[in-house]
Amino acid sequence: MSGSSYTIACPKCQTVNTVRGKAMTLALTCSSCKTYFGVGKWSKDLTTFGTSYEPVLPIGAKGKIDGKVYEVMGLVVKKEQKYKYDWREYIIFNPFEGYAFLSEYNGHWNMVWPVDDVPPLAMSASDFVDEGFHFRLFQKYKAKVIYAVGEFFFDVVHITETTFNREFIAPPLLFALEKSDDSVLWCKGEYMTPSEVASAFQIPVSKLPSKTGMGYTQPMMGKIKNGAVVSFSILVFIFLLIAQMFFSGSAEEKVVYQGNFFQADLKDQKFFKTSSFTLEGGSKSLEVVVVAPLLNDWFFAEFSLIDETTGTETIFTKDVEYYQGYEDGESWSEGSTKGEAFLSQIPAGKYHINIYPEFSTSSHEFSLTVKRDVAAWSNFWLTLLMLSVFPIGYFIRRNWMEKKRWSESDYSPYEY
Amino acid sequence: MKRGDVHSCPSCNTLHTVTLIESSLIVCKSCGTYIHEATGDENTPEQSKMPDDWTFLKIGSTCELPQQTFHLVGRCRLQLRNDYKNFWCAEYGRGKCLWIAESFGSFSIFLSAWEKFAGDPAQLRAGASVKMSNELKLIGEYVEKCEGISFAGEIGAWNFFTPGFFVVQASATTKTSFFFLEPKKNVSFLSGEKILAERLNFKNTIEWNEWK
Amino acid sequence: MNLDDLKGLKYYIGYAAAVMGFFIYSHMVGWKWFNPTHTEKEHNNGTHHVGGGRSYMYHK
Structure with a gap:
């Protein structure tokens, strides 16, 4: 002093x-x-x-x-x-x-x-x-x-x-x-x-x-305030929704190929070959939609998307099956005559698809539609889940710690 | 003592001109003697040296508000049992006086004159409700006995010169009142408002640089 | 929310920005994170194959 x-x-x-x-x-x-x-x-x-x-x-x-x-x-x-x-x-x-x-x-x-x-x-x-x-x-x-x-x-x-x-x-x-x-x-x-x-x-x-x-x-957890967590979370969720709406709205979903295929046309060949189609823009998604007129039957095919410039093949399969019946006084159905395959990150270029089908006894034809730039909603739901981890984790931890804090008090609002 | 009166110090003959419209006491700036005109109603002031403390206000400090500047011309320091209160007498508008109460960085300002308390003095307790009007009820904050009282400068209307009385402060939001209770006498009080030091905009204060 | 609130949320903000950035990037390049369509890549050095040697490895 x-x-x-x-x-x-x-x-x-x-x-x-x-x-x-x-x-x-x-x-x-x-x-x-x-x-x-x-x-x-x-x-x-x-x-x-x-x-x-x-x-x-x-x-x-x-x-x-x-x-x-x-x-x-x-x-x-x-x-x-x-x-x-x-x-x-x-x-x-x-x-x-x-x-x-x-x-x-x-x-x-x-x-x-x-x-x-x-x-x-x-x-x-x-x-x-x-x-x-x-x-x-x-x-x-x-x-x-x-x-x-x-x-x-x-x-x-x-x-x-x-x-x-x-x-x-x-x-x-x-x-x-x-x-x-x-x-x-x-x-x-x-x-x-x-x-x-x-x-x-x-x-x-x-x-x-x-x-x-x-x-x-x-x-708890530094200087985080409950209200701020809630407000910021709402803000982020709104931003995410707007972003998803924007991406969905602006997705071209451009049909770049459409064709019908019949088993009878195969003759001695093992596969169909589509005509060439061009994918524009940068790297984007591709959706391949297969429709087969089935009833209590299945259709399966292996597809090879071929980049005609680089020779790179992207191989994928798709099976479609559809069953329906009537049992115990009620009708039922299972499956669909339509199936989609989603391909991520396909670069621009000139492509065709080789299709190796397996027809069953009653399925003899199918159609193929190829769409460029299709929005994926699953990313939105996964992002929402990931963004929810922080606020949910925060409130769970907060509740646990609050209970612990109040265990020292004679006036705790919690039951132990 | 009235504004413009000139009083000579009974001890050292220094002349003092009264600046307030109504002044109860002047402390001689040369020798510290109290210059006081007895009216018969109050006790004769007992001379007491102003204790040294850490207040940053002094006689000569000003309080500069947008529409009015107040000059601190006098100080009345109450030594309470567990606190102290400085009542600063501030002159404005050619001799008018208001009180600024200060203690540990808390301030209240009192524009109105002393009033007699018409209620029951037993109401004046810590935690008790004090009815000031139909609209205003205050809550007693503390009851403290005044153990010492000291003066400096020129003091406006003031009736408490001898320690031993009780001080009660009661407040509700920013409204606050100081009640002074002397045994067998009426209870007097001042009503005013609590106010932040920043709003009072004090100038010419003591710097206390070691705290900066 | 004031600046202090945002300071308190700095880790959450960083995390949310990273997740949102990843989400936006994925949309830009057409990347579906969990794609039920299983794909395989084959590189044929620019040779234009038309499916010879296909193994029928995928079957129902």
């Missing part, structure tokens, strides 16, 4: 303490005998603590949070009176902003500051909405100071013992209500990562207590 000539003598050991907070400081611990005392004439109590704690943020250290420089004035260690856990609160100060607290529990940090804008809440409410955030009651407690060092702008020991606290969370935010017979104080808070705290005070993060468990205001 530097720059203060304001001094107060310890009522117990008479050591003269330099007081950084000047007349704003209303209680402090003696730098020599560690006795806690109030500076006012009205305050006669002296408190000594049976424990001690080394502040990880040194008293007098300065740190920059949200562009504002704060100085660490004091540290209190508080113990909850029902479940007996303890946590640490550093009181930090800036003359233009007032005071705030950096609260640490299990390596998780919150910056908490008094607010004038009281949230719209009846005193008995267990939840409320403030600026679009839904705050839920997380805990009620009474606490006791088990250790204090540094300076305080109020009698932190007395006030802690006489206030009843309620905390409402909407991670990463919180509202804390401290109520006593003489005071109702609302504070707002926000989760800080240990690296943010370490960076603010320019100390190595390894010097801060390591995180255990989940912080009660710890945001």
